[in-house]
Amino acid sequence: MDTTRRHAEQLDATDPLAALRERFVVVEPGLRYLDGNSLGRLPKATVDRLRAGVEREWGAELVRGWAHWVDDPLRVGDLLGSTLLGAAPGQVAVVDSTTVNLYKLAMAAVDARPTRRVVVTDDDNFPTDRYVLQGIAQARGLTLRLVTTDPDEGLDPTAVAAAVDEDTALVSFSHVAYRSGALADLAGITALAHAAGALTLWDLAHSVGAVPVDLDTSGADLAVGCTYKYLNAGPGAPAFLYVRRELQDRLTQPIWGWFGQADQFAMGPDYQPAAGIRRFATGTPPVLGIAAVEEGVRLLADAGLDRLRAKGSALTDYLIGLADALLAEHGVHLASPREASRRGAHVSMTHRRPGGSPRHSSTNTTSSPTTGHRTGSAGDRRRWRPGSSTSGRPSPRPEPSSANAPTSVTRQSPRPSPEARIRPAGWTGHARQMRMSARSSLACGATESMSRSAPPSNPRGMSLSASPTSLSIPKARSRPGISTSPSV
Numbered sequence: 417m418d419t420t421r422r423h424a425e426q427l428d429a430t431d432p433l434a435a436l437r438e439r440f441v442v443v444e445p446g447l448r449y450l451d452g453n454s455l456g457r458l459p460k461a462t463v464d465r466l467r468a469g470v471e472r473e474w475g476a477e478l479v480r481g482w483a484h485w486v487d488d489p490l491r492v493g494d495l496l497g498s499t500l501l502g503a504a505p506g507q508v509a510v511v512d513s514t515t516v517n518l519y520k521l522a523m524a525a526v527d528a529r530p531t532r533r534v535v536v537t538d539d540d541n542f543p544t545d546r547y548v549l550q551g552i553a554q555a556r557g558l559t560l561r562l563v564t565t566d567p568d569e570g571l572d573p574t575a576v577a578a579a580v581d582e583d584t585a586l587v588s589f590s591h592v593a594y595r596s597g598a599l600a601d602l603a604g605i606t607a608l609a610h611a612a613g614a615l616t617l618w619d620l621a622h623s624v625g626a627v628p629v630d631l632d633t634s635g636a637d638l639a640v641g642c643t644y645k646y647l648n649a650g651p652g653a654p655a656f657l658y659v660r661r662e663l664q665d666r667l668t669q670p671i672w673g674w675f676g677q678a679d680q681f682a683m684g685p686d687y688q689p690a691a692g693i694r695r696f697a698t699g700t701p702p703v704l705g706i707a708a709v710e711e712g713v714r715l716l717a718d719a720g721l722d723r724l725r726a727k728g729s730a731l732t733d734y735l736i737g738l739a740d741a742l743l744a745e746h747g748v749h750l751a752s753p754r755e756a757s758r759r760g761a762h763v764s765m766t767h768r769r770p771g772g773s774p775r776h777s778s779t780n781t782t783s784s785p786t787t788g789h790r791t792g793s794a795g796d797r798r799r800w801r802p803g804s805s806t807s808g809r810p811s812p813r814p815e816p817s818s819a820n821a822p823t824s825v826t827r828q829s830p831r832p833s834p835e836a837r838i839r840p841a842g843w844t845g846h847a848r849q850m851r852m853s854a855r856s857s858l859a860c861g862a863t864e865s866m867s868r869s870a871p872p873s874n875p876r877g878m879s880l881s882a883s884p885t886s887l888s889i890p891k892a893r894s895r896p897g898i899s900t901s902p903s904v
């Protein structure tokens with residue numbers, strides 16, 4: 417591994433995407449910003465587009481602008497679908513947030529399988545995904561079955577296969593794991609879910625714009641994702657959802673808003689869902705946010721997904737090489753799949769000081785006075801409260817339960833505990849560690865990956881590079897594999 421700056425500069429000089437850096441606003445040239453998997457940089461075209469949107473559209477057109485603004489969610493959805501998601505027109509809408517879209521589609525899916533009682537996800541899925549599914553399981557009296565996932569290596573297909581059966585209504589995972597970047601087999605898992613008669617819902621937040629996604633070809637049923645990461649659409653930019661065409665008119669989403677109404681401006685007495693993808697819209701779309709999504713998608717389309725994927729792999733390979741060469745002796749280890757083909761466009765590192773004492777101990781692992789069970793930070797597997805299982809209740813499903821009613825959560829772990837399998841030799845057994853993650857982006861190059869200082873974690877527990885650094889350190893997290901409390 418050549419760790420010299422000269423080598424990094426040579427890599428940048430031959431990078432086919434290097435020129436695209438000029439298309440981003442770079443206010444601090446010295447800032448090593450490798451955190452596009454949390455918030456992408458601001459494209460210059462977006463500045464102009466938003467100015468025009470404010471001055472020429474909102475300012476000049478006033479309410480007349482709605483004549484074309486109403487089309488934006490589906491128009492930009494089609495652009496996003498065809499350029500980055502492998503989705504033919506009429507299946508993607510840019511609406512709401514990822515969390516809200518997850519809720520709408522997951523609820524629609526379980527309601528479309530009324531005799532099935534199980535929802536499958538994994539215990540390392542992004543918190544909002546687990547919480548939304550937990551809430552739906554509680555509301556509908558279902559069992560949420562959690563596959564145990566190695567947080568560094570990602571989903572185990574054998575464990576997924578063991579968790580999905582003829583009682584499964586919905587299988588929902590992240591395509592690229594938010595922490596490790598591990599890439600799931602979207603087509604393979606979709607096929608096994610379909611073989612059992614279940615629907616699939618994919619979270620593409622860390623995939624879209626970073627890795628190829630072929631929703632139509634893979635047969636995926638449903639997908640959601642955000643636009644503020646690799647799509648560079650800005651903080652709070654609207655999310656997207658995908659619903660496979662054949663399913664659209666068979667699904668009913670739970671938020672009956674007027675933008676999903678068949679004849680919206682009839683202002684009629686009853687909700688009648690619109691045909692097609694429009695029925696998954698809810699309320700007034702964020703027009704300026706969608707304009708920023710459009711600019712972000714156009715930029716990535718210009719870059720080309722193949723070239724983006726190649727650069728994502730090359731830059732993360734390079735970062736891993738630097739970490740191996742320069743940081744391993746300081747206790748920093750890779751916490752992502754080592755082969756580029758098995759990960760998305762970001763990597764994580766764990767850090768432990770020689771001797772095993774954790775440098776960072778902000779993870780809370782406490783004993784809850786009310787439950788007597790150990791509870792911890794986001795992602796901690798020991799959070800579930802005891803309660804009775806609802807699995808096995810006879811169909812039809814019970815009425816939606818109250819907020820305090822128990823929801824069954826079961827865990828599927830055919831493998832040894834990840835804790836036992838992944839802890840590097842020589843560690844002294846502390847359950848806490850630091851993680852660092854970094855991603856490749858259009859706006860950064862190999863030279864940018866040279867810096868090694870580490871800023872403090874941000875409050876969301878995700879990486880945030882806000883100082884001249886290439887590696888950022890998210891909040892510490894408890895290691896998994898500790899408890900398998902059967903229910904909440």
Ligand SMILES: Cc1ncc(COP(=O)(O)O)c(C=O)c1O
Binds near residue numbers: 655
């Ligand atoms: C994988 C994943 N899913 C869902 C979300 C939540 O998205 P939002 O807060 O925009 O609803 C995030 C946010 O970072 C995420 O990384």
